[in-house]
Amino acid sequence: MSVRVNVLRQEHADAEAYWQRFKYSGDLNISVATLINELNDGIMQGEGEERPIHWECSCEQGLCGACAMVVNDRPGLSCQMFCDEILETSEEINIQSLSKFPVVADLAVDRSRMFAAMQEMKLWLEEPAKVRPARVPMQYDVSQCLMCGSCLEACPNYSLDGIFAGMAPAMSMVNLTLMSEDKAFKKEYTKRIYDGCSKSLACQEVCPMEIPIMEAMSTMNRLSVWSLWKLFGDHRENKRQAVFTNPEAPGSY
Amino acid sequence: MGKEILVVGAGLAGMTAALKLVEYGAAVTLVSPAYSERAQSVMAMGGINAALNTKQEDDSPEQHFEDTMRGGSFINDPEAVENLVRTAPEIIRWLEELGVNFTRDEQGRVDLRNFGGQKKKRTAYAGARTGKQISTALIAACRKHEAAGAIRRLTGWRFYYLLLEDKECAGAVILREDTNEWQSITADAVIMAVGGPNGVFGQTTGSRLNDGYAAGRLLLQGIELANLEMIQYHPTTVYTASKQMLITEAARGVGGRLFVPKEGKPWYFMEEWYPEQGALMPRDVVSQSIHKVCNELGLGIDGKSYVYLDVSHLPRQVIDAQLDEVVSVCRKYLKLDPYKEPIPVAPGIHYFMGGIKTDKEHRTNIKRLFAAGECSAQYHGANRLGGNSLLGALCGGFFAAKSAGSADPIDHAVANRLGEQGVEAALLDLRQWDQLPRGSQGKFLELRKELSEIMYGSMGIYRKERELLKAKKRLEAMREEAGRVRHPCRFYETRTLDANLLLALAMVESALERKESRGAHQRTDFAEKNDGRFKKSSSALYDNKTVNIAFM
Numbered sequence: 001m002s003v004r005v006n007v008l009r010q011e012h013a014d015a016e017a018y019w020q021r022f023k024y025s026g027d028l029n030i031s032v033a034t035l036i037n038e039l040n041d042g043i044m045q046g047e048g049e050e051r052p053i054h055w056e057c058s059c060e061q062g063l064c065g066a067c068a069m070v071v072n073d074r075p076g077l078s079c080q081m082f083c084d085e086i087l088e089t090s091e092e093i094n095i096q097s098l099s100k101f102p103v104v105a106d107l108a109v110d111r112s113r114m115f116a117a118m119q120e121m122k123l124w125l126e127e128p129a130k131v132r133p134a135r136v137p138m139q140y141d142v143s144q145c146l147m148c149g150s151c152l153e154a155c156p157n158y159s160l161d162g163i164f165a166g167m168a169p170a171m172s173m174v175n176l177t178l179m180s181e182d183k184a185f186k187k188e189y190t191k192r193i194y195d196g197c198s199k200s201l202a203c204q205e206v207c208p209m210e211i212p213i214m215e216a217m218s219t220m221n222r223l224s225v226w227s228l229w230k231l232f233g234d235h236r237e238n239k240r241q242a243v244f245t246n247p248e249a250p251g252s253y
Numbered sequence: 254m255g256k257e258i259l260v261v262g263a264g265l266a267g268m269t270a271a272l273k274l275v276e277y278g279a280a281v282t283l284v285s286p287a288y289s290e291r292a293q294s295v296m297a298m299g300g301i302n303a304a305l306n307t308k309q310e311d312d313s314p315e316q317h318f319e320d321t322m323r324g325g326s327f328i329n330d331p332e333a334v335e336n337l338v339r340t341a342p343e344i345i346r347w348l349e350e351l352g353v354n355f356t357r358d359e360q361g362r363v364d365l366r367n368f369g370g371q372k373k374k375r376t377a378y379a380g381a382r383t384g385k386q387i388s389t390a391l392i393a394a395c396r397k398h399e400a401a402g403a404i405r406r407l408t409g410w411r412f413y414y415l416l417l418e419d420k421e422c423a424g425a426v427i428l429r430e431d432t433n434e435w436q437s438i439t440a441d442a443v444i445m446a447v448g449g450p451n452g453v454f455g456q457t458t459g460s461r462l463n464d465g466y467a468a469g470r471l472l473l474q475g476i477e478l479a480n481l482e483m484i485q486y487h488p489t490t491v492y493t494a495s496k497q498m499l500i501t502e503a504a505r506g507v508g509g510r511l512f513v514p515k516e517g518k519p520w521y522f523m524e525e526w527y528p529e530q531g532a533l534m535p536r537d538v539v540s541q542s543i544h545k546v547c548n549e550l551g552l553g554i555d556g557k558s559y560v561y562l563d564v565s566h567l568p569r570q571v572i573d574a575q576l577d578e579v580v581s582v583c584r585k586y587l588k589l590d591p592y593k594e595p596i597p598v599a600p601g602i603h604y605f606m607g608g609i610k611t612d613k614e615h616r617t618n619i620k621r622l623f624a625a626g627e628c629s630a631q632y633h634g635a636n637r638l639g640g641n642s643l644l645g646a647l648c649g650g651f652f653a654a655k656s657a658g659s660a661d662p663i664d665h666a667v668a669n670r671l672g673e674q675g676v677e678a679a680l681l682d683l684r685q686w687d688q689l690p691r692g693s694q695g696k697f698l699e700l701r702k703e704l705s706e707i708m709y710g711s712m713g714i715y716r717k718e719r720e721l722l723k724a725k726k727r728l729e730a731m732r733e734e735a736g737r738v739r740h741p742c743r744f745y746e747t748r749t750l751d752a753n754l755l756l757a758l759a760m761v762e763s764a765l766e767r768k769e770s771r772g773a774h775q776r777t778d779f780a781e782k783n784d785g786r787f788k789k790s791s792s793a794l795y796d797n798k799t800v801n802i803a804f805m
Contacts (some may be wrong), residue, residue: 011263027494029494029588030494030495032494033495034494034495035710037495041698044694044695044697044698044741045695045698047692049691049694049741050741051741051742052741052742054717056287056291057460057461058287058291058292058293058459058460058462059291059293059295059296059459059460060461060495060496061493061496061498061582061586062581062585063295063382063385064290064291064292064295064296064460065290066287066291072680073330079495080585082295082585104431105431108431111288112408115288118396118401119396119399122400123396124393124397124400125351125352125394125397126396127391128350128351129349129350129351129352129390131349131357131361133357133361134355136354136357139352139354140354140379140386141389142779143354143385143386143389144382144385144389145389146290147288147290160649164701170387172393173575175352175389176393177354186626210711225526237580238375
């Protein structure tokens with residue numbers, strides 16, 4: 001049995017994009033990353049000087065985030081999406097680059113904006129990390145972020161030029177907040193994360209590391225924005241956020 | 254004015270060197286093909302060794318030294334290992350300050366666990382993803398200095414070659430792979446932190462970005478490499494369609510057992526052969542034992558070369574907390590449930606103990622050139638202990654930064670001239686590549702695949718002269734053939750094949766010349782250790798178009 005695979009090709013940043021159709025008839029119990037390797041071997045063995053599919057790849061096992069792309073309309077890591085599973089609900093496999101970032105070539109995109117935003121948001125520690133064992137599990141979870149960009153692709157609010165930085169930088173911010181001062185990143189957080197997030201939670205749905213983003217954000221909101229227990233003493237500062245507070249919510253301070 | 258230092262590679266060794274150099278007031282250019290999140294360092298699972306002695310086991314750096322030397326069959330550099338074990342506790346403290354989320358014990362201290370080749374609990378870890386957790390912290394620390402301008406990151410650039418004159422290094426020429434742009438970076442010193450040469454074999458447990466280009470190119474440029482025959486086969490890797498994937502040593506560290514069925518019952522061969530340490534013997538010993546079980550005793554699963562690793566008897570919470578990565582690999586790629594079933598494992602290439610020959614200060618045979626991390630050889634000898642690779646990367650970063658940071662200022666006029674000449678010569682290379690015969694990409698791919706086959710065939714766990722000689726002859730011919738083929742659109746890929754073939758040849762020649770069995774290098778025709786002749790490092794130097802091997 002052979003399967004149709006469509007790949008969105010683009011020779012370089014300024015070139016026209018086009019769909020290329022392939023027929024693949026090997027083992028289907030493979031990841032999309034392996035499939036791309038197979039297609040490229042086929043291209044290399046073919047007549048003429050055809051250009052192999054360009055893509056980013058490092059670990060090939062879901063630990064580095066390099067190979068994030070969109071497969072059958074779903075963003076994720078190509079090394080973690082399996083052909084046989086995709087074909088359970090679709091006749092074809094459609095592979096394209098993340099659309100929120102500029103294309104470098106074929107499936108490789110320029111994700112530098114994400115990293116630049118983190119620098120603008122000053123995401124680093126100014127003092128040695130504080131170790132509070134109760135916080136370590138959450139710090140660990142959010143530190144798993146691969147900076148792959150899948151969450152930004154799925155996000156209805158993120159755009160390359162927008163002020164909203166998205167959940168990838170937010171995870172770093174949660175980590176750094178938990179190990180320093182609760183209000184250390186408050187201003188940047190409010191401006192670049194909190195205000196722009198419409199809580200679709202598509203990010204959590206697609207995160208390849210299954211980071212509990214919702215839990216991380218509620219922790220961050222509690223620590224950095226809401227200041228639940230100071231609410232009554234400081235109406236002015238918290239007026240806007242007060243509508244979201246739930247007096248039943250457990251607070252730890 | 255502060256020093257200007259070029260660091261090639263932005264994994265843990267490169268980032269550590271950069272951070273330390275900033276402390277010494279240097280301006281750092283940090284060059285890498287991809288973001289640090291993509292570096293192989295993030296794949297290191299198990300942990301990082303330090304004799305913190307918090308487990309009432311009376312541990313000490315002296316014992317860490319003993320274990321490391323014994324694990325490496327005593328061809329590691331003892332002075333360097335002394336630095337490694339003495340600096341380890343300081344490194345853990347440094348990482349704690351940077352915010353690494355180490356797993357904590359009941360008292361809130363960094364927890365320690367057992368790892369192979371070491372009788373004491375000495376391996377600090379961060380859940381199941383120690384390398385990733387350390388990387389996250391170092392990336393944030395680097396970011397601060399990037400914003401301040403002390404670290405200039407150039408991401409998307411490949412090392413092409415060193416700027417060299419009279420055995421002195423003045424910087425490097427780098428290539429932007431996507432656009433074939435060139436740039437020369439002159440520097441008072443260069444630190445190579447490019448990782449191990451996975452690309453020579455392909456399908457190793459590591460990252461594809463560690464393609465082995467740099468080591469081959471450095472050999473061609475007269476840099477001395479050491480112990481290239483010492484290649485670690487990790488005993489527990491699993492086969493998948495794209496690569497061998499690692500099942501961390503932590504699986505055995507927390508009580509996982511190796512067995513094969515024998516006369517209808519599981520036979521725990523490691524526990525029978527090595528009652529004291531069992532499956533936690535050093536990796537070379539475990540891999541050789543698996544080889545023996547499968548190839549000599551014919552007891553491999555389904556008549557093949559793999560055995561079972563079983564963790565299903567362990568408490569569920571231990572697997573959940575410490576082996577979640579193992580569970581994820583098994584479920585996703587093997588469609589197997591390790592809570593219930595044993596995992597079929599086989600030895601696979603995991604680490605290169607050999608590489609750029611460096612001393613305890615991380616100096617090379619070239620002035621102003623230093624190396625750190627997996628690409629440099631000094632700490633691990635003939636076999637690396639689990640938990641010593643992250644330590645080696647960090648410690649290498651510390652010491653290489655110290656040495657590079659105290660280099661004399663370079664003569665800028667000379668460096669600039671070398672830089673201009675370097676870029677001109679590189680442009681010429683690119684033009685020559687463009688003139689290579691078109692339509693040769695099929696042959697290019699064939700050579701790539703053949704290289705992999707030759708290396709796995711001749712440089713396996715057990716090696717013999719006949720196979721090695723055959724490999725040598727074929728590799729020499731392939732170097733000629735590779736000069737006439739090209740990748741259809743990637744100049745760098747074409748050059749990587751050339752560099753890989755030279756490095757492969759040097760690996761095979763090193764293996765040929767070490768006529769004994771030691772650590773990761775086992776010869777069927779010289780089955781014994783020969784301390785009289787070979788309790789030394791091998792050294793490979795390229796001169797007059799040949800690879801010369803010596804022992805020193």
